[in-house]
Amino acid sequence: MADDDSALGVIETQVAMLMRLGEATRRSSPRPHRALDRAAYVILRFLQEAGPQNVSAVATRLNLDGSTVTRQVSALHRDGLVVRTPDPQDGRGSVVAASDRGLAQVDAVSKARREIYAEVLHGWSAQERRELAGTLLRLTQDMDAYLKGRGPG
Numbered sequence: 001m002a003d004d005d006s007a008l009g010v011i012e013t014q015v016a017m018l019m020r021l022g023e024a025t026r027r028s029s030p031r032p033h034r035a036l037d038r039a040a041y042v043i044l045r046f047l048q049e050a051g052p053q054n055v056s057a058v059a060t061r062l063n064l065d066g067s068t069v070t071r072q073v074s075a076l077h078r079d080g081l082v083v084r085t086p087d088p089q090d091g092r093g094s095v096v097a098a099s100d101r102g103l104a105q106v107d108a109v110s111k112a113r114r115e116i117y118a119e120v121l122h123g124w125s126a127q128e129r130r131e132l133a134g135t136l137l138r139l140t141q142d143m144d145a146y147l148k149g150r151g152p153g
Helices: 002-028 038-050 055-062 066-078 100-120 126-150
Strands: 082-086 094-098
Touching: 038 055, 038 066, 038 082, 038 094, 038 100, 055 066, 055 094, 066 082, 066 094, 094 100
Parallel strands: none
Antiparallel strands: 082 094
16 A cells, blocks of 8 residues: 555656656756647647647637637637638538648647657667657546546536
8 A cells, every 4th residue: 555655646746747857857858848828739740640620629629618719729819720610500600620740830830849759768768758758648548538537526
């Protein structure tokens, strides 16, 4: 029990530090790494992977309130990073898709981030990188499932 509690303490602290260091890295890096803020990046990556979506699908996937996503999508639209079309299922809403410009920006940021991680992890073996990737994927999936199981807010 004490070992598990100790491990959970390390996990809690290190996840907080990872988020802090990730943001510090973004801010201190040259473009294109910091061309998109975190909200824009995750929305565009989701749209890149999933294709056009309505705002509620984006909000559900990202565990955000619909009004928050609407504001973020409006900013992306204003910057020409997404396009809106009427939702064929619900004429009151719209479907958003990453624009060509948005896809180009998210690709550039993703490439720049991968280059930084390649440098940071240069001393890690390919197996260690795969293990980290699998563990991070499992952690984010489990956190997502936890949040969805708790319901709103």
